[in-house]
Amino acid sequence: MTVVAAMxxxxxxxxxxxxxxxxAFRTVLSCNAYPGRTFTLSRSVDGxxxxxxxxAALCLTLLDFETLVWxxxxxxxxxxxxxxxxxxxxxxxxxHREAQFAIVANAQSIPSLLEFRTGEIESPELSSTLIVxxxxxVDGPVTRWSGPGIRDSICPRIGGLSAQxxxxxxxxxxLYPRGLDVFFTSGSSIVGLPRTTNxxx
Amino acid sequence: MIxxxxxxxxxxxxxxxxxxxxxxxxxxxxxxLKALSIPGYQVPFGARExxxxxxxxxxxxxxxxxxxxxxxxxxxxxQGADDTTNAISIRRFFKKVAQIVTTEKVDxxxxxxxxxxxxxxxxxxxxxxxxxxxxxxPLRGIAPRQIESRKLHAYAEYGAMQVxxxxxxxxxxxxxxxxxxxxxxxxxHLMSPSPIPKxxxxxxxxxxxxxxxxSGTEKRIYAVPPYTSVRSLDFDDHxxxxxxxxxxxxxCGSGTSYLDEVITDDRGGRMFVCSDTDYCAKRRGxxxxxxxxxxxxxxxxxxxxx
Numbered sequence: 222m223t224v225v226a227a228m229x230x231x232x233x234x235x236x237x238x239x240x241x242x243x244x245a246f247r248t249v250l251s252c253n254a255y256p257g258r259t260f261t262l263s264r265s266v267d268g269x270x271x272x273x274x275x276x277a278a279l280c281l282t283l284l285d286f287e288t289l290v291w292x293x294x295x296x297x298x299x300x301x302x303x304x305x306x307x308x309x310x311x312x313x314x315x316x317h318r319e320a321q322f323a324i325v326a327n328a329q330s331i332p333s334l335l336e337f338r339t340g341e342i343e344s345p346e347l348s349s350t351l352i353v354x355x356x357x358x359v360d361g362p363v364t365r366w367s368g369p370g371i372r373d374s375i376c377p378r379i380g381g382l383s384a385q386x387x388x389x390x391x392x393x394x395x396l397y398p399r400g401l402d403v404f405f406t407s408g409s410s411i412v413g414l415p416r417t418t419n420x421x422x
Numbered sequence: 423m424i425x426x427x428x429x430x431x432x433x434x435x436x437x438x439x440x441x442x443x444x445x446x447x448x449x450x451x452x453x454x455l456k457a458l459s460i461p462g463y464q465v466p467f468g469a470r471e472x473x474x475x476x477x478x479x480x481x482x483x484x485x486x487x488x489x490x491x492x493x494x495x496x497x498x499x500x501q502g503a504d505d506t507t508n509a510i511s512i513r514r515f516f517k518k519v520a521q522i523v524t525t526e527k528v529d530x531x532x533x534x535x536x537x538x539x540x541x542x543x544x545x546x547x548x549x550x551x552x553x554x555x556x557x558x559x560p561l562r563g564i565a566p567r568q569i570e571s572r573k574l575h576a577y578a579e580y581g582a583m584q585v586x587x588x589x590x591x592x593x594x595x596x597x598x599x600x601x602x603x604x605x606x607x608x609x610x611h612l613m614s615p616s617p618i619p620k621x622x623x624x625x626x627x628x629x630x631x632x633x634x635x636x637s638g639t640e641k642r643i644y645a646v647p648p649y650t651s652v653r654s655l656d657f658d659d660h661x662x663x664x665x666x667x668x669x670x671x672x673x674c675g676s677g678t679s680y681l682d683e684v685i686t687d688d689r690g691g692r693m694f695v696c697s698d699t700d701y702c703a704k705r706r707g708x709x710x711x712x713x714x715x716x717x718x719x720x721x722x723x724x725x726x727x728x
Contacts, residue, residue: 402455
């Protein structure tokens with residue numbers, strides 16, 4: 222009797238799970254502390270397509286069995302589900318309204334931001350974090366951001382977003398301290414958009 | 423090449439890099455991100471048992487352990503000093519479990535863990551200041567039950583805090599609180615700045631650095647992002663003021679830093695010296711002329727007793 226070794230085709234994760242995730246976290250921390258600025262990861266990771274390096278690194282850095290994840294249609298592929306299940310062990314949900322982390326590759330097909338979890342008034346931290354992969358962080362309509370973490374103002378140009386997304390986000394700002402926190406990713410770069418940021422579009 | 427960068431070296435055998443396991447770090451990291459997103463709001467987290475007792479900076483250590491990496495240079499201060507027991511043992515801890523390069527200079531440090539002081543030297547963008555917090559709840563004295571204080575935060579019901587400050591004004595003629603002076607962050611959340619002297623409160627406002635707060639005992643993490651408004655509570659007719667000293671530092675002659683009173687003998691002799699040892703040493707190095715002052719603490723004593 223011969224045993225045929227079955228090969229799974231799960232993509233690899235971080236090469237150094239400890240120091241790569243530390244490095245990625247520091248980048249993410251800077252993104253949240255200095256909204257609107259583009260920070261680029263110094264280490265690479267080969268995530269499953271269509272995840273870019275930054276999206277894959279964010280998943281490996283922040284997700285584990287404690288985080289309920291929702292995947293938008295474009296990223297709900299077997300490859301990605303297998304990869305997330307193996308490396309992060311995250312439970313997945315089909316209902317974006319209950320997700321702690323939402324991962325979106327096609328920003329045009331994102332549900333209304335008003336439907337995501339914005340937390341409880343006494344526990345505003347129980348809100349969704351959105352990871353939105355976009356075609357570009359530098360080639361899009363000009364927006365003017367201000368608020369905590371921003372000296373005066375900053376004008377990011379994030380591409381691939383609908384005007385409705387900005388309108389919906391504006392609505393969620395009225396719920397503060399409840400709200401949504403977003404990371405835009407492209408290539409190996411990330412821009413953070415915490416709920417405190419005021420965006421003129 | 424990967425092996426060279428790997429975290430398992432001889433001295434850390436038996437522990438993960440920076441002591442905490444990766445799942446704990448992820449949990450703390452997620453809490454830190456939410457804390458930055460809601461400035462001044464206390465995010466609950468699952469604080470772990472650390473190899474030193476609660477009250478010795480376990481919250482700050484867990485925050486530091488979750489952010490620190492091999493590229494960092496760590497400075498630890500206790501009441502402004504790098505050479506006190508708590509600071510030395512925490513520096514030694516991170517040298518041991520993460521082979522972190524440590525420094526006593528603010529300018530060289532990327533991560534500064536502090537107990538009860540903000541350095542005199544201005545911080546810059548990208549630096550991280552980690553505060554050790556014994557009691558994160560500014561309303562604890564007013565609403566001891568958390569079920570109540572959480573509601574007060576939720577609805578920004580902070581009138582009672584203002585009343586306690588007013589009681590000081592009514593009794594003493596001024597606001598008598600000199601440390602752990604409550605601040606309003608981003609115009610929304612009342613926050614305890616940890617037991618730093620109120621002298622340091624203005625430094626938190628619009629600071630370019632990232633300020634993170636960790637309380638291990640009370641299992642809370644909170645944060646002040648850079649360039650964020652941090653207002654010390656006060657009244658129009660009793661504006662917030664910081665401490666001032668008639669004396670200057672006996673060592674470096676600084677008239678603008680936070681001074682500690684030091685007893686020099688048992689006949690009432692005392693002198694005032696900078697609480698921030700790095701700042702004081704830097705000024706002494708830069709100003710050779712001040713060595714005269716340093717050599718005559720008796721003169722400083724006479725000045726303070728007159």
